[in-house]
Amino acid sequence: MEILDLLKSFGFTSYESSAYLALLSKHPSNGSQVSRVSGVARSRIYDVLRGLLKRGLVFEVEVGKYVPLPFEELQKQLRTQFETNLNSLEEQLSKQFQDTSHEFIFTLQGYENVIARACEIIDKAQKELYLRMFPNSWKRLRESIQNALSRGVGIRLICMGEMPKICDLQITHPENQNLIKKLGGESLDIVSDKTETLVGIFVSNQIDDSPFIWSRNRWFVVANRDSLRHDYYHYFLDKIYEQGEDMSNHDKQIYEFIKIDD
Secondary structure (H helix, E strand, C coil), rough: CCHHHHHCCCCCCHHHHHHHHHHHHCCCCHHHHHHHHCCCCCCHHHHHHHHHHCCCCCEECCCEEEEECCCCHHHHHHHHHHHHHHHHHHHHHHHHCCCCCCCCCCEECCCCHHHHHHHHEEEEEEEEEEEECHHHHHHHHHHHHHHHCCCCCEEEECCCCCCCCCCEEEEECCCHHHHHHCCCEEEEEEECCCCCCEEEEECCCHHHCCEEECCCCHHHHHHHHHHHHHHHHHHHEEEEEEHHCCCCHHHHHHHHHHCCCC
């Protein structure tokens, strides 16, 4: 976005934006000089300057000579105004409208949109995260996941391929070599703090058109969390009955934890 458009988005008119920028580049200046640098007609420039004077964005330091409000001060004013307006909007909306943010199930599309939402959910997690992902998603989400671990969030990680060991409650899904073919792509499942979930599959060769579901709907979150919990039982059953192996002490510890983690 061009700088003139950015200033307009903060309530400047086109003429005010041009005049303010002209004064930033050269001050003090008289009306004729501001008109010449800004491109605002001389017939309009004094009305524009008077408007900026009223708003405290320009100052007359001597008769007919103007200087702009320093940009760092403008920045402070705009930030304060934005935060004040946002807080006021939030207060007014909370009085007038019922909070329904937990009632809906939304569809997201676009690989970068999905990854950005995944990072946001992981970054907000406070207590626990159930995660099921392929190595490609791990590479994009690794920093957020490691930050969550650092702040004490409990991670339950189901790896859909070979991934580094990062937590105690980590398993690798059975038959992970065939999962992409079986699923038609790479799934990504996140459940955070029993309150929010993001689930879907990046369909092979169609990752930007792959629909993902994001929701805070209580029952949808519960169902997806239970689905991930039961993947641990799949892992244990495959190990015992398909592979004919004994559960290690660590496996038994994971089993006992997952069994009561409802």
